Amino acid sequence: MTQTVLIIGAGQAGARAAEALRTYGFEGRIVLAGDERHAPYERPPLSKDVLLAPDDDDCFKGWVHTAELYDEARIEWLDDRVLRLDTQRHAATLERGGELRYDRCLLTTGGRARRLADVPEGPHTFYLRTLDDAMRLRSRLATARSAAVIGGGFLGLEFAASARTRGLDVSVFESAASLLSRALPPMLSERLRAKHETHGVRFVFDAKHLQVREHATGVQVNGEHFDLCVVAIGQEPNDELAKVAGIATNNGISVDRHCRTSAPDVYAAGDCANFPYGANDRATRLESWQNAQEQAIVAARNIAGDAVTYAPTPWFWTDQYDWNLQMLGMPGGAVDRWIERAGADGKTLLMGLRDGVIVHALAINQGGELRAIRRLVEDALPVDAGMLADPTIKLRQLERLIRSTHSGDQGVLV
Numbered sequence: 001m002t003q004t005v006l007i008i009g010a011g012q013a014g015a016r017a018a019e020a021l022r023t024y025g026f027e028g029r030i031v032l033a034g035d036e037r038h039a040p041y042e043r044p045p046l047s048k049d050v051l052l053a054p055d056d057d058d059c060f061k062g063w064v065h066t067a068e069l070y071d072e073a074r075i076e077w078l079d080d081r082v083l084r085l086d087t088q089r090h091a092a093t094l095e096r097g098g099e100l101r102y103d104r105c106l107l108t109t110g111g112r113a114r115r116l117a118d119v120p121e122g123p124h125t126f127y128l129r130t131l132d133d134a135m136r137l138r139s140r141l142a143t144a145r146s147a148a149v150i151g152g153g154f155l156g157l158e159f160a161a162s163a164r165t166r167g168l169d170v171s172v173f174e175s176a177a178s179l180l181s182r183a184l185p186p187m188l189s190e191r192l193r194a195k196h197e198t199h200g201v202r203f204v205f206d207a208k209h210l211q212v213r214e215h216a217t218g219v220q221v222n223g224e225h226f227d228l229c230v231v232a233i234g235q236e237p238n239d240e241l242a243k244v245a246g247i248a249t250n251n252g253i254s255v256d257r258h259c260r261t262s263a264p265d266v267y268a269a270g271d272c273a274n275f276p277y278g279a280n281d282r283a284t285r286l287e288s289w290q291n292a293q294e295q296a297i298v299a300a301r302n303i304a305g306d307a308v309t310y311a312p313t314p315w316f317w318t319d320q321y322d323w324n325l326q327m328l329g330m331p332g333g334a335v336d337r338w339i340e341r342a343g344a345d346g347k348t349l350l351m352g353l354r355d356g357v358i359v360h361a362l363a364i365n366q367g368g369e370l371r372a373i374r375r376l377v378e379d380a381l382p383v384d385a386g387m388l389a390d391p392t393i394k395l396r397q398l399e400r401l402i403r404s405t406h407s408g409d410q411g412v413l414v
Contacts, residue, residue: 003028009108010034013270013296015064020300035081046134047158085245087263107268111235144227156232161320173207183331257309259299269295329360356382
């Protein structure tokens with residue numbers, strides 16, 4: 001009898017999982033069900049490429065796969081919402097009617113934009129999460145001259161950079177006293193703020209109690225007029241379907257290291273999944289392109305019959321103006337010492353050490369340098385801080401030396 005894998009959530013995680021099922025030998029039926037009218041797509045371009053592209057008809061190219069791949073790989077894509085999941089009967093009820101029976105199910109339901117109380121979407125007020133959101137915002141930007149951004153996180157700052165590039169006056173209202181204090185060390189937070197201010201962005205910090213009111217021609221934020229307002233205060237996991245089905249949740253759908261939920265034959269991956277991370281199995285939910293892709297592949301492999309654990313080294317990135325900022329390792333961890341290797345034109349690599357091990361690294365336009373130390377971070381190998389700080393020693397050479405030393409080989413810097 002042909003087995004069926006039902007994937008609920010047709011975003012990047014769901015699409016990559018469907019592809020991986022075929023790659024790792026699953027020959028049965030694959031059904032990919034999502035609640036958007038668009039084929040699966042990646043979200044990073046929504047706050048940048050979509051808003052900045054000169055041509056309305058060619059402003060989005062972030063499709064996960066070509067249309068041909070779904071036919072070639074025999075993946076059935078349904079733009080239909082799953083209303084209920086019966087984990088005892090292994091059945092899903094669809095919004096348009098009918099029922100899908102499955103042998104195994106993967107939840108890749110992602111997340112939704114967190115809403116600000118009493119601030120609904122409107123003609124001039126936007127939340128940015130979907131491609132339709134981005135296209136609506138793109139249309140409004142064409143006639144706007146000013147924008148308020150509520151939230152100084154990565155999404156809010158990416159939108160601010162895009163809006164300034166389009167020539168709008170931009171004010172960012174951030175509830176904290178600095179930018180991204182949980183993700184960036186103070187020195188880098190200040191540089192990012194200065195970068196935006198150099199481009200003309202105005203910041204209002206400690207903005208905890210905002211009054212946002214739409215009117216006929218725009219929005220008022222604490223009495224100031226703006227043509228539009230973007231609310232970017234994070235996201236929430238889409239775990240309601242799992243909760244109603246009796247699946248364990250905790251800030252997302254709880255899974256083990258094999259991406260298995262508490263329900264038989266049901267897995268979860270991506271933004272919606274809360275998984276055990278690190279030596280202490282800390283419950284962690286990651287909202288990133290990398291996690292959506294890699295955890296989905298691990299889940300698919302386990303569904304296909306492998307026994308693979310998910311143990312990521314978190315990697316994030318953001319593009320703002322001419323800066324590509326990449327982060328390796330879990331943000332917010334305790335760091336004993338920061339070491340910086342600065343390059344020309346504002347390029348820099350900042351490495352955070354704890355007990356002689358690199359636990360967090362951040363790079364501005366230095367992605368190659370970050371890749372050079374990735375294995376040191378992944379394997380938690382002790383490093384010599386003096387050599388790490390020495391700009392005359394290339395990081396790839398240092399990485400080879402450290403690895404050879406720990407493997408018992410003799411290493412020589414050349």
